[in-house]
Amino acid sequence: MTILAGTPILCRRCGGPSDVAPDASLRCRYCGNLDRLPPDEMGRALEVRGRLLLAASRVAQVSGTEQALAGIFEGHRAFFTLMGPWPLLALIVLVNAAWSVRSSLSGLPASVPDSVRVDLVVGAAYAPLFVLGIALSFPIALLVGRASYRRNVRGKLVARPAAGPGAPMRCRACGGDLPPATDAFVACRYCRTQNLVAPQTADELARRAAQELAEYRDRASGLHGASVAASRRMTRTLFASFALVYVAVIALGSVARVAVVALLR
Numbered sequence: 001m002t003i004l005a006g007t008p009i010l011c012r013r014c015g016g017p018s019d020v021a022p023d024a025s026l027r028c029r030y031c032g033n034l035d036r037l038p039p040d041e042m043g044r045a046l047e048v049r050g051r052l053l054l055a056a057s058r059v060a061q062v063s064g065t066e067q068a069l070a071g072i073f074e075g076h077r078a079f080f081t082l083m084g085p086w087p088l089l090a091l092i093v094l095v096n097a098a099w100s101v102r103s104s105l106s107g108l109p110a111s112v113p114d115s116v117r118v119d120l121v122v123g124a125a126y127a128p129l130f131v132l133g134i135a136l137s138f139p140i141a142l143l144v145g146r147a148s149y150r151r152n153v154r155g156k157l158v159a160r161p162a163a164g165p166g167a168p169m170r171c172r173a174c175g176g177d178l179p180p181a182t183d184a185f186v187a188c189r190y191c192r193t194q195n196l197v198a199p200q201t202a203d204e205l206a207r208r209a210a211q212e213l214a215e216y217r218d219r220a221s222g223l224h225g226a227s228v229a230a231s232r233r234m235t236r237t238l239f240a241s242f243a244l245v246y247v248a249v250i251a252l253g254s255v256a257r258v259a260v261v262a263l264l265r
Contacts, residue, residue, distance in 0.1 A: 010052065053191065144237040
């Protein structure tokens, strides 16, 4: 049975890890189910592989867009990645607009009405305020998307707690020991399921350990829909922020004009 060395052998009934006897008989440590592997080594390998694939199919999987989104939401530098050059661009536009307004106002004759001066200042403020609003929309959308992700998705990706002090965390699908990881996610070497191994609180690990038996029988599902929902909320928030910024800039100009007319009466 050397081909099975280190590979988790899962119970056919509940999917929990089973203890293997020298005669290839199995006993599930969770539900107590008695089972037996095929007598030949190739048959045992195929049987174990099939059970691992079944376990992986029972949990929510991440790939492609979902994994990219999860990586952004878990990354500590997601804010700076998402913001990109917008803050710098907003600063450049703001400084350029301020300099242009100052030059224009200083060149106007004293006979020019104050309302014209206000219109000049308000018109010059549209561009920098709009760019600044876009720069602020990204972090707002990121916060909304991250909140949705943590509420609906994150708990389905967390790896199982270690079996003991100093032991590695275990795959959320098959329960196998996970290899060391430098990123937030690590793939199980046995079933290739992606596991979130970012540092967790003690309460979270305790909760996961207490629910392990139930999770073997009722696997988490619906990850794709939850990830898409988080992405949609983030997109809607981003466009709503754009619209609010545009409305706020227009409203600011109107209020400024009304205030100037009222003061000049």
